[in-house]
Amino acid sequence: MKRRISSQFRSHYSAELVKLPEGYRVSIAGYVVSVRLHGGVIFFVVYDGGYIQCVAHMDEVDVEVWKKMLEVREYFYVSISGCVSYTERAPNGVEIVMDDVRIVAKPNRIPPFHPYSRKLPSLDKRLDIRAVDLRRPQLHAIFKIRHEVLQAIRRFLVARGFIEVNTPKIIASATEGGAALFPLFYYDKEAFLAQSPQLYKEQLSAALDRVFEIAPIFRAEEFKTDRHLSETISLDVEMAFADYRDVMNLLEDLIVYIVNSVRRYCIAQLAFLNIGDLKVRKPFRRISYDRVISKLKDLGLEVGWGEDLSTAALRRLAEVYREPYFIVDWPRGLKPFYIKSKRGGVTESFDLMWGHVEIASGGSRVNSKRSLARRIRMQGLNTESFEYHLKVFDYGMPPHAGFGLGVDRLIMVLTNRDDIREVVFYPRDPSRLTP
Ligand code: 4AD
Ligand code: MG
Numbered sequence: 001m002k003r004r005i006s007s008q009f010r011s012h013y014s015a016e017l018v019k020l021p022e023g024y025r026v027s028i029a030g031y032v033v034s035v036r037l038h039g040g041v042i043f044f045v046v047y048d049g050g051y052i053q054c055v056a057h058m059d060e061v062d063v064e065v066w067k068k069m070l071e072v073r074e075y076f077y078v079s080i081s082g083c084v085s086y087t088e089r090a091p092n093g094v095e096i097v098m099d100d101v102r103i104v105a106k107p108n109r110i111p112p113f114h115p116y117s118r119k120l121p122s123l124d125k126r127l128d129i130r131a132v133d134l135r136r137p138q139l140h141a142i143f144k145i146r147h148e149v150l151q152a153i154r155r156f157l158v159a160r161g162f163i164e165v166n167t168p169k170i171i172a173s174a175t176e177g178g179a180a181l182f183p184l185f186y187y188d189k190e191a192f193l194a195q196s197p198q199l200y201k202e203q204l205s206a207a208l209d210r211v212f213e214i215a216p217i218f219r220a221e222e223f224k225t226d227r228h229l230s231e232t233i234s235l236d237v238e239m240a241f242a243d244y245r246d247v248m249n250l251l252e253d254l255i256v257y258i259v260n261s262v263r264r265y266c267i268a269q270l271a272f273l274n275i276g277d278l279k280v281r282k283p284f285r286r287i288s289y290d291r292v293i294s295k296l297k298d299l300g301l302e303v304g305w306g307e308d309l310s311t312a313a314l315r316r317l318a319e320v321y322r323e324p325y326f327i328v329d330w331p332r333g334l335k336p337f338y339i340k341s342k343r344g345g346v347t348e349s350f351d352l353m354w355g356h357v358e359i360a361s362g363g364s365r366v367n368s369k370r371s372l373a374r375r376i377r378m379q380g381l382n383t384e385s386f387e388y389h390l391k392v393f394d395y396g397m398p399p400h401a402g403f404g405l406g407v408d409r410l411i412m413v414l415t416n417r418d419d420i421r422e423v424v425f426y427p428r429d430p431s432r433l434t435p
Helices: 014-019 063-071 123-128 137-159 198-208 244-265 267-272 289-298 311-320 369-378 383-395 407-414
Strands: 025-038 041-047 051-057 077-086 094-105 183-186 189-193 210-218 231-240 285-288 325-328 349-354 357-364 400-406
Touching: 014 025, 014 051, 014 094, 025 051, 025 094, 041 077, 051 063, 051 077, 063 094, 137 210, 137 244, 137 267, 137 407, 198 210, 198 231, 198 383, 198 400, 231 244, 231 407, 244 267, 244 325, 244 349, 244 357, 244 400, 244 407, 285 289, 289 311, 289 325, 311 349, 349 400, 357 407, 369 383, 400 407
Parallel strands: 051 094, 285 325
Antiparallel strands: 025 041, 025 077, 041 051, 077 094, 183 189, 210 231, 231 400, 325 349, 349 357, 357 400
């Protein structure tokens, strides 16, 4: 790693110090996450993308410098000069023995909690002051894991021959059922925020074969749950010449790859969040909707065939299935019009579950224009609104399949948070439009 950007504030980043000899003089810059004063010795932990302990003895620094050091509090932005010192006392084996500190910016309000506080305000209160909340090491860990998940997704899919695409987010018609749309004015017309890039990614796969997109999707969710947001990041994947089984195999490999990448590159973060046993094993179980219904019956929960699975049912199943698993072959009435049917009133579809959380949905797509138009009508939708999509089929549409994966949900599960809002910078839900 070479990231030397020396400036008047820093000569090095904390992560580079281990490459330097004992006594090497450096300056680092960041904000303070902890301050301790112990009989004439002061310790700061400074965050600059990593953590570094800085220490000074009252007797060994200038009186004026010592006075400045006593002023420093958590959340102050500082530039510190001193010498590299290797010591077991420092959490990462190296610290800086300070000879000067420059206070670069200081809060003019006292933040309501310290970065390492055990007693924290509620999530809602913390979200109101997310800027302060984000300076906590817990959040550093969550956002580093988030970053690694996104990197891993891209590495994996690119290696499998997928290319990354972008599709419009202002659209004219629904794909995932009419209820959950956000309408907006588009000049003199009504338009909507996209619930999914579904139809666009299908068109792209017909032309480019294997595509993926990582982008926001918008859902006008009525209720507040632990796992629903009004705006959330989705990974959408679509591949030509594939069916839902091929896609499940790919998704399973992807999840294993993501988990292994997080385990490899986020060791400190997982330890900090007390996540000791992050592990998934292939193959994931594939259980048909029919079998899930009878399993639930055995567990004392009656679900009529064709009904969706309630949160209570999903929580009950999560007690039985501890690892990620697929629920496959959903009834036609529970899946959107573009999903291919198979015999027995069911579809070539799947949901990937992890605990009680649905992480992804996918399936084989209808690739005949006539069947698609029929399915659109059957769902009570107007084929005219989908003319722009249907006419693409006139030029040929290969068999194709894909999935949409909730990235925020996946990160919530990986980091073992019980609310999706914990892993999103500024979550949007029915009661949150600001900040
Ligand atoms: O299950 P969904 O609605 O499926 C689709 O959008 C299809 N077009 C996917 C496909 O390719 N067939 O959404 C996909 C995933 C869900 O499984 C869930 O993880 C996530 O997106 N998701 C949400 N996450 C957070 N908040 C919400 N309101 C979400 N809605 C969907
Ligand atoms: Mg779904």
